[in-house]
Structure formats: C-alpha cells, structure tokens
Amino acid sequence: MTNDIKEPMNQFGKLFQQKAFVFAAIKSTQSENDVRGNERGQQRVLRLLFDKDSLTNSQIVEELDIRPSSASVLVGKLEDNGLVKKTESPDDKRVTFISLTEQGRQAITKARQFNDDLSDSMFDALSDEEQKQLTEILTKLNADLEKKSPKWDGPRGWKGNSADGRFNSPNFGGVPNGFNFRK
Known part of the structure; x- marks a missing residue:
C-alpha cells in the first residue's frame, strides 16, 4: 500500500x-x-x-x-x-x-x-461544492463497503487477528468471517 x-x-x-x-x-x-x-x-x-x-x-x-x-x-x-x-x-x-x-x-x-x-x-x-463531493465520496464508500461486507449474525461471526490477509488490529478486535479488505 x-x-x-x-x-x-x-x-x-x-x-x-x-x-x-x-x-x-x-x-x-x-x-x-x-x-x-x-x-x-x-x-x-x-x-x-x-x-x-x-x-x-x-x-x-x-x-x-x-x-x-x-x-x-x-x-x-x-x-x-x-x-x-x-x-x-x-x-x-x-x-x-x-x-x-x-x-x-x-x-x-x-x-x-x-x-x-x-x-x-x-x-x-467546506464550500457547497466540496460538501457535495464529500457526500458523493462517502456514499460511494458506504455502498462499496456494504457490497464487500458479509451478512453476519452478531458478534459470533467476528474473527480475530489472522494471517490470511484480513484486517487485523489488537485494538479493533477482529473482523467478521469472510470480510477481506484486500482484493
């Protein structure tokens, strides 16, 4: 990166x-x-x-x-x-x-x-144009994350730190199974 x-x-x-x-x-x-x-x-x-x-x-x-x-x-x-x-x-x-x-x-x-x-x-x-751009960018990011994120049922689906390319952070506590930030 x-x-x-x-x-x-x-x-x-x-x-x-x-x-x-x-x-x-x-x-x-x-x-x-x-x-x-x-x-x-x-x-x-x-x-x-x-x-x-x-x-x-x-x-x-x-x-x-x-x-x-x-x-x-x-x-x-x-x-x-x-x-x-x-x-x-x-x-x-x-x-x-x-x-x-x-x-x-x-x-x-x-x-x-x-x-x-x-x-x-x-x-x-931010100017009005910058606010509009920020809104569009955040909307795009939210839509993309929604597509990438799996459906999971509460904290039971969360996976801790892993070596398989998933996001890991000792401060975050892991990510749901199947959620991979890398393509």
Whole structure:
C-alpha cells in the first residue's frame, strides 16, 4: 500500500480522534435540551410520529422493526414524560392511536434544529461544492463497503487477528468471517 493510498485512512483516523468531531457525532443523535428523550429508541418513535402524525402501536412496531413489547415500553415512557398522548379510535375501541403532544413536537423541532446547526458548524470549512463531493465520496464508500461486507449474525461471526490477509488490529478486535479488505 503506497503512502498516497494510506493517507485517506490516516486522515479519517485523525478526524475520528478529534474531540469536536466525536462530540458532534454523539450529540447529533441526541436532543440538546430534553434529557428525557435522549434514548435512541425514544427518539426514533418521536421522529416517526413527527413525520406520520398518529400511529397505532402495531404500526410503530412495523415501521421501526421492533418487538411489540419494546414499542409499548417506549410509548409508555414517552407518555409519562408528556411527549406523546394516546387516543382511542372512534371506530374501534380496541385501537389506540399514539400521537405527539405539543411538547413532543417542540422536542423534535429543537433536536432537528440542533442537528442542522451542528452540521452547518462541522462542515462550514467546506464550500457547497466540496460538501457535495464529500457526500458523493462517502456514499460511494458506504455502498462499496456494504457490497464487500458479509451478512453476519452478531458478534459470533467476528474473527480475530489472522494471517490470511484480513484486517487485523489488537485494538479493533477482529473482523467478521469472510470480510477481506484486500482484493
């Protein structure tokens, strides 16, 4: 591997070691002002309801691909925090619709604004054209890695350090079986 080929990986490594970048990445998944809504699952439900208006528990389960019991727990926590409300269907008393309260709508609006501001701040060193190029490059890299990566079922499929050309690093802990960075 030549130095020219190594340099992008070195720059990625440096980027991920920048405290500001790591902070921004973590904060981009959290609401700035609402500590109660910071859990990832709760945020997913809030964003879904913001976009879909009102859904049943079954629809939330289907949309987010989660277990019914998980959806019930998430909705219960959000309801306890005043972020969602349940409304009985006028047509079928067995059906309950879940929707955002005004407080829930404000929480998502604030979180989205925070994410927009964070993104603007992180990438303001790049021109609009450079941001477009970066997006295209990262999209291409993600698509290529997706094609190269095997499907594995959790950590059981991960292989440790090997001498057969697979990526190995004592700090990384190995890669999934069948995943080879070299062609």
